[in-house]
Amino acid sequence: MRGLNGKVGIVAGGGRGIGAATARRLAEEGAHVVIGDLMGDWAREVADDIKSKGGKALGVDLNGTDADSQAAIVAAAVETFGGLDFYHSNLAGGTEGDIDALNCPVEVLDKSFAINTKSHFLATQAALPKIIERGGGAMIYTSSGAAAGGAAWQVAYPMTKNAIHALARHVASRWGKQGVRANVICPGLVLTEAVKQHLTDDYVVKGLKAIPHTRLGQPDDIAAAVTFLASSDGEWVNGQVWHVNGGTLQRD
Ligand SMILES: NC(=O)c1ccc[n+]([C@@H]2O[C@H](COP(=O)([O-])OP(=O)(O)OC[C@H]3O[C@@H](n4cnc5c(N)ncnc54)[C@H](O)[C@@H]3O)[C@@H](O)[C@H]2O)c1
Numbered sequence: 001m002r003g004l005n006g007k008v009g010i011v012a013g014g015g016r017g018i019g020a021a022t023a024r025r026l027a028e029e030g031a032h033v034v035i036g037d038l039m040g041d042w043a044r045e046v047a048d049d050i051k052s053k054g055g056k057a058l059g060v061d062l063n064g065t066d067a068d069s070q071a072a073i074v075a076a077a078v079e080t081f082g083g084l085d086f087y088h089s090n091l092a093g094g095t096e097g098d099i100d101a102l103n104c105p106v107e108v109l110d111k112s113f114a115i116n117t118k119s120h121f122l123a124t125q126a127a128l129p130k131i132i133e134r135g136g137g138a139m140i141y142t143s144s145g146a147a148a149g150g151a152a153w154q155v156a157y158p159m160t161k162n163a164i165h166a167l168a169r170h171v172a173s174r175w176g177k178q179g180v181r182a183n184v185i186c187p188g189l190v191l192t193e194a195v196k197q198h199l200t201d202d203y204v205v206k207g208l209k210a211i212p213h214t215r216l217g218q219p220d221d222i223a224a225a226v227t228f229l230a231s232s233d234g235e236w237v238n239g240q241v242w243h244v245n246g247g248t249l250q251r252d
Helices: 017-028 040-052 067-081 106-133 156-178 193-198 201-210 219-230
Strands: 008-012 032-037 056-061 086-089 137-142 180-187 241-244
Touching: 008 017, 008 067, 008 106, 017 032, 017 040, 017 056, 017 086, 017 193, 017 219, 032 040, 032 067, 040 056, 056 067, 067 106, 086 106, 086 219, 106 137, 106 156, 106 180, 137 156, 137 219, 156 180, 180 219, 219 241
Parallel strands: 008 032, 008 086, 032 056, 086 137, 137 180, 180 241
Antiparallel strands: none
């Protein structure tokens, strides 16, 4: 893809799954990647793997819900690679106890909000000044098809994911004239290591029946879309929410 060679980007929640695949793909395209994760060792392992293949990467500890930690990962990108061009805010969690609205404890909602909404706001506050300093760049947020689907079994995750869409549209509108693009990717079911651990054969059969495609999603499918949005090939895409899901949920 055009324009990624030598560009500097952060992948938050890049220690495994979609984030790790995205960090690897970005590095293959020539980007210098800082990988942050609550599990710092996972982030360092992904960075080591990228470096062993000739790429440029750094793995660091990140608690995305903490403003100082977000400031530190941005500082690490600037110190190590000289600036910041894009930030993929991808981390998520806090789904334990997240059930229907009459039974979901408020503490579960608070935790989900901290991980799935506030972390993206803090990432934006930390990254934008540096991206603007470079004359523009990209914020790419990971949401979920669950934000649009109407999930009967779960309230907090879809609520907090929807808030990211508003954040991206705000950033796109407010800083577009300064060269900043902000977009959201909503993955469908993606067979990450963590998802595969809980997947039954029955669920795979049902998932395949529900999707107008030949297969379920892989982390690389999402990595490709994120990389496109970070690249110059995606330079006229701004303020959009993209569903990347093999056609499971079809939206305007
Ligand atoms: N896998 C899917 O089927 C699927 C579907 C829809 C949306 N998504 C979204 O895609 C993104 C990635 O999902 P995944 O399946 O790869 O998840 P994952 O659980 O495999 O990876 C998430 C990573 O984020 C890290 N993390 C969690 N909380 C953190 C925090 N506070 N600070 C820093 N790092 C933290 C975890 O340690 C983990 O490495 C998430 O935003 C998720 O909601 C995934």
